[in-house]
Amino acid sequence: MKKGQETKIVILEAGLDMASQLGLECVSIGSLAKVIKMSKSGLFAHFQSKENLQVEILNYAGRLFSESVIVPSLKIKAGITRIKALVDSWINWSSALTGGCIFVSASTEYSDRPGKVRECLLRQQNDWIDCLDRIAQAAISSGDFRADVDCQQFAFDLYSLMLGFHLYFKLLDNSETKKRKEIALDRLLNNYR
Amino acid sequence: MKKGQETKIVILEAGLDMASQLGLECVSIGSLAKVIKMSKSGLFAHFQSKENLQVEILNYAGRLFSESVIVPSLKIKAGITRIKALVDSWINWSSALTGGCIFVSASTEYSDRPGKVRECLLRQQNDWIDCLDRIAQAAISSGDFRADVDCQQFAFDLYSLMLGFHLYFKLLDNSETKKRKEIALDRLLNNYR
DNA sequence: TTGACAAAAACGAACGTTCGTACTATATTG
């Protein structure tokens, strides 16, 4: 790999970390350059604009999410087992980040900020919901879910649950959060069985 | 009311509006002053610091939320009727804001930002969860909920549902969101009945 | 393996603007 690509990865890694703590909008080129000990202008040259940097951080996070959450769970037998594994790796993903999940924070940050960042995020979120839909379909095929299950409703229910978990876990630091999540998930799955 | 108090309300109103679109951290004193057509320094004098401004915006939002969501629903007969009314006014609350719900965005913004703003937000969120808990307790007393219902779990479930609704509604602009919410709410209530 | 050389990458300085905050002075209010 060429030198420039290596540097870019270092930048994106630090950028993701910073975005997870402060939000994408507060990732400043100056502070990011300071963290990885390079010059503002040298860093800037890799992206040509702050907006591009933000989009690339988001895409970098998307690749990581795919690698550590989606791909592994698709290797597991379809159905409830897969869904539970997915939830586990999903939680690990957001726990691994210094701050909160970047997709959660970006979703609130950019719901009213037109531009490339918002468009990128929207694409990612819709893809993710489609992915959840397909996982529910596979659960129908495997016989774990009833045949008449509304897969888009499943996606909504599961995503909602994870958002609740994220709030309780990251902001409120509630000690019973894992238990709450477990109960809610069991109830959710029972409703579709 | 004194002149200063009137001005302060104008500021907080505009500040809440801006915070709902851009997030509390991006409410700048300069841009806010421009919006309400007064000088930066004149506006600043009301708060002595940006942090105080943010805290006051949050408390202003809290008072509004209490007036338009909590108080009205407590006037309704306890139980399922009250809960449904609460959800309705909760949705109206976040629809009325130009951007998203300020509590949702602030929750992700300040989960890793120590300071007065975070402390204020934490207090509000814990109060709100306690409020949901008491509403569930009242539903038990009224006979709508089973006696063994875990009220804190109810709070978690309902808050999760609302967070999902908020994401679908504000970012994804999903046309089926209201239907999804309705289905999830009915299922939630049935589980506690 | 080395030396030369072009391409790529990183740098430092500066641009104009905005940030939050601190002062002092002028208007407005009670």
Next chain:
DNA sequence: CAATATAGTACGAACGTTCGTTTTTGTCAA
């Protein structure tokens, strides 16, 4: 007339971005 409220000006720092220069890298001939 005193108290309160608003305006004006200035500050140092940080913002994103541009520029020209220097350093580092990869390639190819010797």
